[in-house]
Amino acid sequence: MAGIVVVFDFDKTIIDVDSDNWVVDQLGFTDLFNQLLPTMPWNSLMDRMMKEIHAQGKTVEDITEVLQRTPIHPGIIAAIKSAHASGCDMRIVSDANVLFIETILKHVGLRECFSEINTNPGYVDEQGRLRIFPYHDFTITPHGCTICPPNMCKGMIIKRIQASISAEPKKKIIYVGDGSNDYCPSLKLAEGDYVMPRKNFPCWSLICENPTLIKAEIHGWSDGDEFEHILVRIINTNLMEGNSNSATALLFSPDYKLPTISIAAHEAFPRPLPVLQ
Numbered sequence: 001m002a003g004i005v006v007v008f009d010f011d012k013t014i015i016d017v018d019s020d021n022w023v024v025d026q027l028g029f030t031d032l033f034n035q036l037l038p039t040m041p042w043n044s045l046m047d048r049m050m051k052e053i054h055a056q057g058k059t060v061e062d063i064t065e066v067l068q069r070t071p072i073h074p075g076i077i078a079a080i081k082s083a084h085a086s087g088c089d090m091r092i093v094s095d096a097n098v099l100f101i102e103t104i105l106k107h108v109g110l111r112e113c114f115s116e117i118n119t120n121p122g123y124v125d126e127q128g129r130l131r132i133f134p135y136h137d138f139t140i141t142p143h144g145c146t147i148c149p150p151n152m153c154k155g156m157i158i159k160r161i162q163a164s165i166s167a168e169p170k171k172k173i174i175y176v177g178d179g180s181n182d183y184c185p186s187l188k189l190a191e192g193d194y195v196m197p198r199k200n201f202p203c204w205s206l207i208c209e210n211p212t213l214i215k216a217e218i219h220g221w222s223d224g225d226e227f228e229h230i231l232v233r234i235i236n237t238n239l240m241e242g243n244s245n246s247a248t249a250l251l252f253s254p255d256y257k258l259p260t261i262s263i264a265a266h267e268a269f270p271r272p273l274p275v276l277q
C-alpha cells in the first residue's frame with residue numbers, strides 16, 4: 001500500500017457537472033426544479049424531483065441513459081486509475097446519491113477503484129421510482145456543524161476516516177473537492193496531508209480567504225490534465241519518501257501504461273443497495 005488515502009468529492013470534481021442538475025436538466029425538469037428549490041432542502045428536493053420525473057413517465061432506463069452521458073475529463077479517469085494502481089486507498093465523500101454515483105462509475109470502469117462511497121442513500125421502489133434520502137437524518141438529530149448542509153457534514157466523515165486509519169503508520173490524506181461543503185473537511189486535515197481544491201470554485205475561494213486555517217498543503221487544479229499531473233506528483237513524492245515501495249514508484253509515472261486491474265468490491269462499502277442496471 002502507498003500509505004495514502006485519497007478522498008474525492010464527486011460532482012464537479014470526478015465528473016465535470018453536478019449529477020443532480022445534469023439529470024434534471026437533461027430530462028427537461030429545470031423550471032420545476034428552480035421553482036421548488038427555495039421551498040425545501042436540496043436533498044429532499046431531489047427525492048421530490050424523482051417523483052415528478054416518474055409521474056411524467058420517465059423510467060429508470062431514461063435516467064441511466066442520461067447518467068451514462070455525464071461528461072468526465074479523461075485526465076480524471078487516468079489519474080484515478082493511476083492512483084489506484086499505485087496502491088492508494090480511494091474513497092468518495094459526496095452529497096449526490098449512491099444510485100447516480102454507482103451508475104456513472106460503473107459505466108466508465110472506475111467503480112472498483114474505490115473502497116468506500118459515503119453519500120446519500122437511495123433505491124428504486126416497486127413502482128420504478130427512484131427514492132433519495134439524507135445521509136444524516138437531521139429530523140432525528142442535527143449533526144451540529146454550522147457550515148454544512150443539514151443532510152451531510154463532510155468534516156464528520158473525514159474525522160471518522162482519520163480515526164479509522166490512525167492505528168496504521170504514517171498514512172496521509174489527499175482531499176479533492178470543489179464545493180463550499182468541501183471546506184469543512186479541508187479544515188479537519190492534518191499537517192502532512194494535502195488538499196486539492198478546484199481553482200476558482202467555492203472551496204478554493206473559502207480557502208483563499210484565510211489559508212493559514214488550513215494545516216494541509218494546498219494544491220489547486222483547474223482541469224483534468226492539471227489534476228492528473230498534480231495528483232501523480234504528490235503520490236510519487238510520497239512513494240519515494242516512504243522508500244519502502246520504491247519499485248512501485250519507479251514504475252509509476254504519468255506516461256506509465258496501466259494494466260487492467262480487477263478486484264472484488266471492497267467489503268468496507270456500507271451495504272449493498274439496489275443499483276440501476
Ligand SMILES: [Mg+2]
Pocket residue numbers: 009010011012013177178179
Ligand atoms: Mg462537488
Ligand SMILES: [Zn+2]
Pocket residue numbers: 145146147148152153154155156184185
Ligand atoms: Zn461540517
